[in-house]
Amino acid sequence: MNWDVAHRIAGIAAIQAHRDLDVDRSTYVRVHGALGAAGLIGMAKSMPRLFGVYRSPDDGGPAVLLNARLDVITQRHTAAHELGHHRLAHRSAYDNELDPSLRWGNGSWPDEEKVAEAFAAWFLMPRPAVLAALERIAGGRPTAPEHAYLLARALGTSYTGTVRHLARLSQVDRGRAEQWLKITPATLKRSLTRGAAVSPDAHVHAVTTRMHGRRLHVDAADLLVLHPPGALIDRLPEALSLWPEPGDRIGTSSLEHPTIVEVTHGMDTECRLALSVPGTDEPLEVTLVRESPRSGIDEIWP
Template sequence: VLLNAKLNIVTQRHTAAHELGHHQLRHRTAADDDLSPALRWGNGSWPDEEKTAEAFAAWFLMPRPAVLAGLDRICQGQPTSPEHVYRLARELGTSYTGTVRHLQNLRLLDADRARQWAKISLAALRSSLAGGAALSAEAQVHVVTTSSHQQQIHVDVGDVLTVRSAGAAFVSLPKGLARCTDVEQAAVVTDELGDPVLLEVSAADWDEPVRLTVVRDAPRTGVHDVWPD
């Protein structure tokens, strides 16, 4: 399986899972040059092999136990807003639209609400979650709560970590994380982040600081960089 090194990590993971589905389902050799589930799924343009590989990818990346555990941490098991789905997607390393669709497959979201939520502006949703912090086009937002304790958060350069509790603050910021100048309770991932780092967040109404590990998704290198001419 060959993947485009210029794709973001979420798209790479999904593409790899899709191609693994082709292999597990013993499909023929093929090149998927332009398969966009968000644009083409359900309009009749996909052959059956692509549909089944796509279904494999969804269940492989979002197995029901992982989805239920994530929803339990985020919203006591019941998603009631697009924010909950976005945060679940960040935990699972999946796309927002794909997660909405899969929640409907799992019967955790009704069809009408899934259609409505799939159409919302992701840029506006990310900006709202980040508290208005400046975001690059590819940046993701990771919300830190008490349920984040002892979790790993996988980030990329430009991503923003934000704390959603009154009076909460970062105890200190390790190298590779910098405070957002426009939002007090947010930090941005910089290119200085190398090895995984421990982040601590405290709040007056929390019994103890929340400690989580921030892991940078490795820079994606193409074959021309690994095996130069």
């Protein structure tokens, strides 16, 4: 089976899964909740090599085991991959070293793994959610790799997987997608922070006027770049700090030097960030939701 066939099968299966599991296709997909809604027993524990494990009903399942050592984005993708195995009635699977950023499309994947991998992309990035996020980020189609990176942040997906999916959705041509894939996320993070060095483990999010009323999924050490020119932070939540140095004043954004705030480990589940923007009567409000890697049994389902 080639990847085009795998994606055709997976795309249909993902739409059916969204319908059956009552998943909102217009926004960030809560994949761990979907696993629970699908009736899967699940847990996450530290494992040295495995990304995840799916146990079929024939082997005492259905159940999923995720690697608690994975970062948020990789664990979300793995959870969707294992859900794909379940929804497509696959055999039990032990997914190790199937890293799409290293081995994508090299012919070594078994057919069931190809379809499960494609399912993860379509499940986490449904077309309505992609188009809605692109409207906020780019005013329509993406024209720069930074748009693809910010789309990945909005959907909780990897930059590489998001660029490939944009090509699948015909939002960028394949030639441009291949060019963007040569650009590292580290380069894009420097671009978004105006040249600042960002931790490899941190993600960068852009807060614009189009984000008003939205929920932004973040984790500790992530950075929020405040783009509205002249915006003032009404009150900096305790879970956030000015970056790179807090200083003794509340930041003001400009096009040349946007204010950047960092999510601290003090953030529990969510907090609200409010900005006063010149020329508007109402504050710009964004709800930040901490999306950390799941661990154990009780914490795997939200």
